[in-house]
Amino acid sequence: MRVAIVTESFLPQVNGVAGTVRHVVDRLTATGHQVLVVAPGAGPTAYAGAEVVRVRSLALPGYRSFPLGLPDPVVHRALDRFRPDVVHLASPIALGAVGLRAARHLAVPVVAVYQTDVAGFARQYGLPADRLIDRWVARLHRRADRTLVPSSASWDQLAAQGVPDLHLWRRGVDLDLFDPGHRDPALRASWTEPGHVVVGYVGRLAQEKQVRRLLELADVPGVHLVVVGDGPERGWLQERLPAATFTGMLRGPALARAFASLDVFVHTGEAETFCQTVQEAQASGVAVVAPAAGGPLDLVSPGRTGSLYDVTQPQALRGAVAALVTDPLARARMARGGQLAVAGRSWAGVVDELLGHYTAVLGGPSERLAA
Incomplete structure (x- = not known):
């Protein structure tokens, strides 16, 4: 099959969209399919045997590491030259709209993957454009032949906006990389003295992730806080959490060691359509504390695979973590339950499932022109 992927983000960016693509x-490519990637901004022009076509982009103020794709005739020319059987839109917002128009002009069916709650992020930044963004994203998905959503919350969100033909498509996890066997006593010793419960956050340090909520954990007795990641909020957090360990961004084996060396993983953002770091923590054999909102609602079964806290309640994150700090048996039970829950979620299986969605739309694109 010939698959053209038009994505809002790709290497060298490190985020959920780029990682999924x-x-x-x-x-x-490993299973013999031919792939073209169309992505914004500078970066590699080939990856894993696939050509990567780069298009014009604009750096977003306050989020300069995320180039926003601009309308560019290169998209249409690249798709026309490649002659795909199906066009895959990865989290379509700006460049995805251009890819959708090109696919429609070429009469190629479109599978759109909803992955980023951009309107939710806008709300976190106090921007008044959240409703306009919601309508725009819904319009793009209504014009696709099939939309894949990562969670029940995302399904409900798009269904309420009239998006038809929704299908659940979750993310995989690298089970070779994330594993309890990577727990590193030496790394833990470099973080804190023995006897402390190591609680960690892994992810971008930005306002949309609501990382300032980590201050709730500043003085929980018996806890040492480790913050893995980077972003514009790092300086603010380091100033107010002087006892915490900030590792900066980690990747590959270093990230796997950090995950597995935690006792409790916490997530703070409530606008996550899936929350990949929850799966990575579970695969690493770590108890999870996550918001009772968005994607984590599907990933965490309270008391069995983790703990959920009420995002509307001040100090709820602190209370959930404090309860686990004094209950090592509960931590062990949740860690084991989470590991079992993700044991079958390999990326190979997840992408093979995606091929079924491609095949389903190959009968021919619809003529959706919904507003």
């Missing part, structure tokens, strides 16, 4: 390309 990378795993999709890895599996598709």
